[in-house]
Amino acid sequence: VTSYFSGDAITSVLGGVDMTTTFAAPDVTGNTGCNTFNGPYQVAGDEITIGPVTSTRAACPTEELQQQETDFLAALSLATTFRVIANRLDLLRPGETIAATFVRA
Numbered sequence: 001v002t003s004y005f006s007g008d009a010i011t012s013v014l015g016g017v018d019m020t021t022t023f024a025a026p027d028v029t030g031n032t033g034c035n036t037f038n039g040p041y042q043v044a045g046d047e048i049t050i051g052p053v054t055s056t057r058a059a060c061p062t063e064e065l066q067q068q069e070t071d072f073l074a075a076l077s078l079a080t081t082f083r084v085i086a087n088r089l090d091l092l093r094p095g096e097t098i099a100a101t102f103v104r105a
Helices: 063-078
Strands: 003-005 010-012 020-024 027-031 036-044 047-050 081-085 088-093 097-103
Touching (some): 063 088
Antiparallel strands (some): 003 010, 020 027, 027 036, 081 088, 088 097
């Protein structure tokens, strides 16, 4: 994960945090840096539906990490379409605006 929509702007992942996401049909799984998450997803052409996503409930060590986790998981559910450019995946909200971006490791 490189960035995500945080309610009013696109935000970069906090430094020192390795957020991961794996799309392996029919589930999306990952780690927010605090908790693991999973949920279903469906693709039809360039349209995508994600969720509902659930996560473990360990307390994040800082308020900033907790907010990042909350905003990122919410951003996943906003995605309606996607695009792949080279090793980058963009999940897009309505209006072709970014919900979240990912780079293949």
